[in-house]
Amino acid sequence: MATPGLDELRLNSDPFSNYLLDSAYDEMFHGDRRPRPHYQALHELLLGLPAGEMRRKKQAADASFLNQGITFTVYGREEATERIFPHDLLPRIITSAEWETIERGLAQRITALNLFLKDIYNEGRCLAAGIVPREMIYSCKHFRRQMRGFAAPKGIYVSVMGTDLVRLPDGRFVVLEDNLRVPSGVSYMLTSRQVMKRTFPELFQRTDVRPIDHYAEALLSTLRALAPEGRPEPNIVLLTPGVYNSAYFEHTFLARQMGIELVEGRDLVVHDNVLYMRTTTGLRRVDVIYRRVDDDFIDPLAFRSDSILGVAGLFNAYRAGNVTLANALGTGVADDKALYAYVPKLIRYFLSEDPILDNVETYLLTEPAERRHVLAHLDQYVVKAVGESGGYGMLIGPHSTAEQREEFRVRIEADPRNYIAQPTLMLSRAPCFFDGRVEPRHVDLRPYILCGDKVTIVPGGLTRVALRTGSLVVNSSQGGGSKDTWVLQ
């Protein structure tokens, strides 16, 4: 017999009946199950809504993602498969005071990192002063010696940065890692906001959410600020590796939002150190490239000679100052996970300020004492390969098997420079909607920082969720999802 009333009953009775509160910081509740003031409106809404209504909203949101083709590609299965980005309905809310600290902290960080990059590729003052060991820089696989003696336009190496923040049990935000090469995910931030506006208009009305829609415009003016001298109307393009790249949707999305051409390597040609794109009306000069192709593949003459994604001669055109690449090449040296441990020192050295956002405690396995300690307690630490991203090449001690630990022990001893260890962090949890119930899941936060004439951070970012119960891994390639992030006025 059909019992349509049952679902309604379940949510109305208490959608929070399974809601786990423990030592982790909960974004919605105080320890005593009182909702935090900025989550009050959402809490009331959830108590009042029938489960059927929530389910309907979830379906509408999913359909909206599918129709817009908001998908990403997962590698490593038999064939790369296209999937919609898993998405949770409930927004993650951040107060204006919390955001103000994050904003200042990130602006400080990108400023210091740009000074650092300029320094190591030119004078090397911080190396001479012993702030960072030289071998740390020169052994980094993302260090590009081709960049030595070249100053990026206006000293901006990193113009787009995605920094991953996590919130510790005491409520502080700390920096987990920086992404300085080609950070992705911003299109999910923008499209999920559009979907949420359609799904929860009533909640938007009751909550003062700061807008993020100006991101594309801010990115465009950041890129425009980096145009070579004497090019008042710069031609700006987005360089994509092509349709098979996992972030291709994002590339088309951003190109459309900014109104610039989406180009592939084969559309571009360098002549006399000037970069052109092939158009039906002949060659047209290109001034700024927002590149979403990795360093290694950007120019087969300067880097990997087997690359077919890049443009032969692009690097020389870049060094000649005829075209700007954003981000610059060789920025990966500053998001090496071992170098990360030195960022607070770098902030003090270059800016003479104390870091506003702290780092996570990090063990450098090149130090014998630290290595011995970590190897003895591998089951308590998270071990990461320094040059990887996306959650690949990682050991999560408490969730690992003895064989996995043994495998990492061998790898660490063979190449200690390639690994760092951090204590297993208790990430904060935010409420998520699961088929009629609300349950907490671990989240992080990736704001996007733009740096051109000035530093711009749109209020919010991509909140990534570890959708599996208990999981701490939020990367989309590892089964994570996303949430809309609301920063309040």
Place this chain on the structure above:
Amino acid sequence: MLSRVADNLYWMSRYLERAEHTARVMGVQLNLMLEQDPRTSDRRWLRTLAALGHSAPAAADAITEHPDPFALARNHALRQVTGGIASARENARQVREQISSEMWEHLNRLFHEVKRIEAAGVWTRQPLDFVSVILESSHLFQGVTDSTMNHGEGWQFIQVGRFIERASATARLLDLYFREFRESLREAMDSGVHMEWIGLLRSCTAFEAYCKVYTADLRPERVAEFLLLNAEFPHSVRFAADSVQRSLDAINEVASSKRSARVAKMAGRLRAGLIFTPLEEIVASLSEFFADIQKQCARIHSAIYEVYITYPIEAAIEA
């Protein structure tokens, strides 16, 4: 517009036109096969194979080399239809931000639909159903394209792709028919041959349109005149040549260089040949005339590539 984008749009449209043409020709031949002498069947399928650009020779003596031309033609056509739609979609996928979302969604849906019905074996059991899905979707796609996309440079490349393919494929089809049924130009035709001429018209969706102009009185030279020279019928070679020239002129207006003017002139020449050559002259050397049309289409195609898509850098720098 980026050259690569023009290239993708051109081929998206060309592949789709090819799939549509293949499906229509197969549909007509399958229909004719049902009510005809089985002894002529092998010849029919070898002719169809040739019309669809397969390398098998159309001569009867090739039968020994191809024990089952029907199966061969059927497989070839299926590959050409499904492959054409997959390639059209792949081209569209690479320029998704350039075409309207309605176009992309329609093409994407068609691709998945074709994959589904192909897997269900519809092509062998109910080939005519398969054909009607393709024809309907292709017509719909053209409507969606015309009514949702800017009629700018990109749209013009879509037009060029479609009509070059159409002109060339129609000329090839006509050539094969006139070779095979040449004698009926002079003699009275029997009912079997009569059906074949109707088949030719149907392969170009031209039977009804022909009847409106000439009544159902079928005469080969009138069929030739109609499919070659009629200026108002969208599947005639003349109409295709008009469209190609119009679009290349529009593209040339944007580019306006000496080199781009040359391409537009080539299209003009094709069109002029169709307008000004007297019918008697065409009928006197039909085969050469059809071959010439195909050659000119190939030349226009190469010229488009040389001027707009894969031009050498030196040429562009000097210009």
